[in-house]
Amino acid sequence: MQITSLENERVKKYCRLKEKKYRDQENQFIVEGNHLVEEAYRAGLIDEVILEIGEECSFNVPIVFVTKEIIAKITTLESPPTILALCHKKEMKESLGNKILILDEIQDPGNLGTMIRSSKAFHIDSIVLGEGCVDFYNPKVLRSTQGMIFHSNIVTAKIEGLIPKLKKENIVVYGTRVESGIDIRTIKKEKKEKFALIMGNEGNGVHQEILELCDEYLYIPMSEEVESLNVAIATSILLYEFDRR
Amino acid sequence: MQITSLENERVKKYCRLKEKKYRDQENQFIVEGNHLVEEAYRAGLIDEVILEIGEECSFNVPIVFVTKEIIAKITTLESPPTILALCHKKEMKESLGNKILILDEIQDPGNLGTMIRSSKAFHIDSIVLGEGCVDFYNPKVLRSTQGMIFHSNIVTAKIEGLIPKLKKENIVVYGTRVESGIDIRTIKKEKKEKFALIMGNEGNGVHQEILELCDEYLYIPMSEEVESLNVAIATSILLYEFDRR
Structure with missing residues (x-):
């Protein structure tokens, strides 16, 4: 899938996840940049990768290609990365251990x-x-x-x-x-x-x-x-x- | 002394001290809020206290009274304090110790x-x-x-x-x-x-x-x-x- 409009509903959803209220409601969150996306992938938490058009990604998950401008709108980083990921919250263990x-x-x-x-x-x-x-x-x-x-x-x-x-x-x-x-x-x-x-x-x-x-x-x-x-x-x-x- | 104009030269000087270049040039810096002003006073570093009009300060140093708006312009804090201080940099010891x-x-x-x-x-x-x-x-x-x-x-x-x-x-x-x-x-x-x-x-x-x-x-x-x-x-x-x- 490829998105080029800043007004796209999916883009709006990604942006809403900056707020705790929506993260709680959707049970999802966004991670930003290579290192965190990789760690989220290792943990099996990624629903879809959000990737700048022209970039490559070897993860076995759905990829949504978007423009630089869309990434800049979604990210909370000052220098926008080329990769983000939509993740679902981790299920935590009830047992707390020692x-x-x-x-x-x-x-x-x-x-x-x-x-x-x-x-x-x-x-x-x-x-x-x-x-x-x-x-x-x-x-x-x-x-x-x-x-x-x-x-x-x-x-x-x-x-x-x-x-x-x-x-x-x-x-x-x-x-x-x-x-x-x-x-x-x-x-x-x-x-x-x-x-x-x-x-x-x-x-x-x-x-x-x-x-x-x-x-x-x-x-x-x-x-x-x-x-x-x-x-x-x-x-x-x-x-x-x-x-x- | 009391200053009410945002265009006052002294106010402009305080604002410039947000930049390293001017702190180095003037050998001065600004501290913000009660706790830091007190610590700077204890260390003998204050040249003048910058105080909101109507507030009181018991330190034995020159006081410059200014408006809320002026403090808001000088401060780097999101919630402006009522007290700031112009300080001179501390003289450091050449001997580094052990x-x-x-x-x-x-x-x-x-x-x-x-x-x-x-x-x-x-x-x-x-x-x-x-x-x-x-x-x-x-x-x-x-x-x-x-x-x-x-x-x-x-x-x-x-x-x-x-x-x-x-x-x-x-x-x-x-x-x-x-x-x-x-x-x-x-x-x-x-x-x-x-x-x-x-x-x-x-x-x-x-x-x-x-x-x-x-x-x-x-x-x-x-x-x-x-x-x-x-x-x-x-x-x-x-x-x-x-x-x-």
């Missing part, structure tokens, strides 16, 4: 994306997004994950309701706080096998009522001159330490 | 900012920016550092020229690479006292000719499914590990 990262109101897409990437690097089984988190099919999140999102188990849930269930499964629920916490360098091996780590909003941290439900509290030792680390940095250091043997 | 972070062509302002913040947290003495790095007085960098930039020693230098000098001072120069490197969890205590860590560009890593000058190479152990971490994340984990006793 190593869980829980995110409470993370709002910056770049932060969420790098946290998803670090989670994969340090063997996290599932990521739980609480209410108020940025949508993980947001184009900026997808880019920051470098495609790792397609190979991660990510679910949304109400955190307050989830914690008691985790505790029943003997998963230790960790929060972070500066005072009267445990130095992360001293967590015992056996407490690194089944855990859930809760990290909170960029400005305000984890909600107080959620923090109170935690079993233990951790802190990262650092210079007193610094109030805090960026949340994606802190999360990655914590996950690195949990992954340490 | 713990040095060297950055080769880091281009993302958010990455540079969080790396500066993490450096302070993990007791780095100086940060060296090689050619091609984003300007550290860029407004987005300033914001991401959360003010830590005013309390850090940051210099620019040609990296190839600097490395031999560091080696003469018995500073171990570390690069990172995935193959045939040292697992960062196994660095010996005595090799954590005097070191320079070189981190490279978001897409391409450290330049080959610089990498070849390093004494040793490090890697962060992680899942094979992940190609790499975000550079600010990798840097912070490395610095955290160097700071580990």
Whole structure:
């Protein structure tokens, strides 16, 4: 198929998917650029490739050829790529596994994306997004994950309701706080096998009522001159330490 | 002093400082919002506070009152703050100390900012920016550092020229690479006292000719499914590990 009109209904549909509302409604999303399209293909998520006329693509999926102008209209990138793909959302596993990262109101897409990437690097089984988190099919999140999102188990849930269930499964629920916490360098091996780590909003941290439900509290030792680390940095250091043997 | 005209020469000067060229020429820069203005004040860098008419400010520096519209014109923030400050650049120390972070062509302002913040947290003495790095007085960098930039020693230098000098001072120069490197969890205590860590560009890593000058190479152990971490994340984990006793 080839489309040359900017007013084509299919083009309009692709554009609508920039909004979370339509991504949720259609259960679809767009990925942009070679690397992400390839990762989405490997994960079996592509419904159709959207390709600039004249370009080639070896994937075994339907291809819609479009003009440069149409790609420029669909993309959220400043320099439009030659390839995009319409994908269906990944089916996530209900079982969360033994190593869980829980995110409470993370709002910056770049932060969420790098946290998803670090989670994969340090063997996290599932990521739980609480209410108020940025949508993980947001184009900026997808880019920051470098495609790792397609190979991660990510679910949304109400955190307050989830914690008691985790505790029943003997998963230790960790929060972070500066005072009267445990130095992360001293967590015992056996407490690194089944855990859930809760990290909170960029400005305000984890909600107080959620923090109170935690079993233990951790802190990262650092210079007193610094109030805090960026949340994606802190999360990655914590996950690195949990992954340490 | 009070300014109400958008065409005022002083307002034009403030606006020009959005560009690196003028920041270099004037040796000045603008900080935006309460938190950063406060940190700049603590560091003694403020030449004058730029305050919205009707607001109050207790700092002992000249104040220029301006309209909301003028602030909106000067600021790079989407929601204009009520306070800005014109600052002079910090004088940096020539001596780099024993713990040095060297950055080769880091281009993302958010990455540079969080790396500066993490450096302070993990007791780095100086940060060296090689050619091609984003300007550290860029407004987005300033914001991401959360003010830590005013309390850090940051210099620019040609990296190839600097490395031999560091080696003469018995500073171990570390690069990172995935193959045939040292697992960062196994660095010996005595090799954590005097070191320079070189981190490279978001897409391409450290330049080959610089990498070849390093004494040793490090890697962060992680899942094979992940190609790499975000550079600010990798840097912070490395610095955290160097700071580990």
